[in-house]
Amino acid sequence: MSGAAGTSSKTAGKKLSPGAKRGVWIGVIVLVVLGIVLGTKAVPSDDPLAQGAVVFDPATFGADKFPTVQEGILERATPAVTLAEAIAADPDAAAEEYAIASSGGPVYSVTFTGVVGEGQSGIYEVAVEGMPSDHLIRMQTGPAINGTELRDASGDIVFGEFKNQIDFQNAAAALNEQLKVDVLADIDTAALAGETVTVTGAFTLVNPAGWLVTPIEIDVQ
Helix, strand or coil, rough: HHHHHHHHCCCCCCCCCCCHHHHHHHHHHHHHHHHHHHHHHCCCCCHHHHHHHCCCHHHHHHHHHCCCCCCCHHHCEHHHHHHHHHHHHCCCCCHHHEEEEECCEEEEEEEEEEEEEEECCCCCEEEEECCCCCCEEECCCCCCCEEEEEEHHCCCCCHCCCHHHHHHHHHHHHHHHHHHHHHHHCCCCCHCCCCEEEEEEEEECCEECCCEEEEEEEEEC
């Protein structure tokens, strides 16, 4: 018994040969490589994951999206008198029928013909026949174009498309800037007083008796 125990003890304490050690390490390396291969996902070069986070470019967004926004407002535009009557009769029903909901309030697409009054800081009053006498329509022509009407008028440009609130706000500003390039650059906005114009644009309903319209088309007659 003592001889068997001694033999067993000698066998357990015997060191591995260099060849055996090499074999163990090769096995470990094979397992590691296999794990890497199985855990690696092939990503096409044009996949956003391969290109990193996409940075929002306001100039590109404005140029790409403005024609679609403009077309949509032109298609949805309702005569100002019709809108004024509908809003006065039932604001909720009018919003349901004619407006797009936004965080700032219902956004309406509108069209009207009227005579331009005196302006201040690029904002002009427009006298439209058939509108209530206490109703004020104004349009903004720059140089500063404010608001999010162009972004919100369709309901197709939504917050979920953007990385954060800053990019979402910049999208609105980009469309306003593109408006100045595509529409307002061809109009002498400093000489509109007294002119008859046909305007199509959008406004957010804040005051039912006072609309500030962002135009996407102005025809000076």
